[in-house]
Amino acid sequence: MQPNRPADKYSPLYFLASVGAGGLSVTFFMYIMFWVPKHGTPVPVFEDILAAFTMGSLGMKLAIITAWAGIATFVFLNLKYLVWNLKAFSAFRKTEAFTKLKTTNAETTILAMPLALAMSVNALFVAGIVFVPGLWSIVEYLFPFAMAAFLAIGILALMQIGDFLGRVLTKGGVFDVTAHNSFAQMLPAFALAMTAVGFSAPAAMSTNTVVVGVALVGSTFFGVASLTYAVLALFTAFNSMLHYGTSKETAPTLLIVIPLMTILGIMAMRQNHGLHETFEVQAAAGETMIFLARLVAVQVLFGLLGLVMLARHDYWKSFVFGSETSPGSYALVCPGVALSVLLQFFINSGLVEAGVLTKFSVAYWAVTAIALAFQVAMIALVVRLNKQHFGRTTVQAVPAE
Secondary structure, eight states: OOOSSGGGSOOGGGHHHHHHHHHHHHHHHHHHHHHSOOSSSSSOOHHHHHHHHHHSOHHHHHHHHHHHHHHHHHHHHHHHHHHHHHHHHHHHTTSHHHHHHTTSGGGGGGGHHHHHHHHHHHHHHHHHHHHOTTGGGTHHHHHHHHHHHHHHHHHHHHHHHHHHHHHHHHSTTOSOGGGOOSSGGGHHHHHHHHHHHHHHHHHHHOOOHHHHHHHHHHHHHHHHHHHHHHHHHHHHHHHHHHHHOOOSTTGGGGGTHHHHHHHHHHHHHHHHHHHHHHHOOOOOHHHHHHHHHHHHHHHHHHHHHHHHHHHHTTHIIIIISSSOBOGGGGGGHHHHHHHHHHHHHIIIIIIITTTSSOTTSHHHHHHHHHHHHHHHHHHHHHHHHHHHHHSOOOOOBOOOO
């Protein structure tokens, strides 16, 4: 019997539905972070937002209303799909399909779970900053709990990676090199990076030297682990792709470098802020601009590569606008979200801070429109994919490693 909806044929990649929604909530937080004036805090908090809404222009009011609505909507969807996935994954673990999954390259799709958990903690923190009055008065008490949560998620990710590497590196021939013709094996690096960026938040926001130090060291560990795994997976995948070509169902994974650059870039920005505020390490605005420009350049290059492969495979026609479905389609959301977020950082923390652009000028809005366009496109994509995968249908889902 065919499933009533594609999502009934479960894959751990459906955790990416939660990740994508959480990422979109962050794109709306960029409105708050860079457009609302802050008073004595690293980021605008509820009181700053309320003051800006009360005293600000019509444009400011509209931006804040849009941000409030966007954050509330997508944090809700993030948590909704996280809970759904955790329940579905719990049932999936008891099936023969899960046992088979643990014997293939696709075992690493399980890392979508800690990735989603880390994204949800980040999304909840964003919601807390925006919607909870007086949160900043107790935030120092919350930072240790947040770091403990990210540490637990990081340990879970490392254990799952250890299970996979322990199997493929001790039993020769169990890793299918012909199926390694994508960047699917970089998902563990994505999970570690999401843990790292969450761990780095207290480094940028705390005034306690011990908390900042622990956040710096913890985020550095998971960040370096992510980079190390990503480099190894990328080079071995390229070798396999040159030998066997790319796989249609896993083509979206070729864009995974884009969110990786955004997450690790934000981690570095948070670390630099903590080093400056707590340890008096200075970083020039021009250096920050060039650092962000390099990350955007890497994103554009891998974005072009991924788009070429998606076009050659007719992926959009088949799995996005067509009748076929693949859970791997949700991997298309993260790159667009990541580009939108990093462009906001590049524009505001890079070009504006370095004096290249004047904030709220015509040129500023012209460049910002690019980031907003990516955001709108990803919202439309999420609506489309959710309808395809979670709506009632008789179409059989196509599994993706």
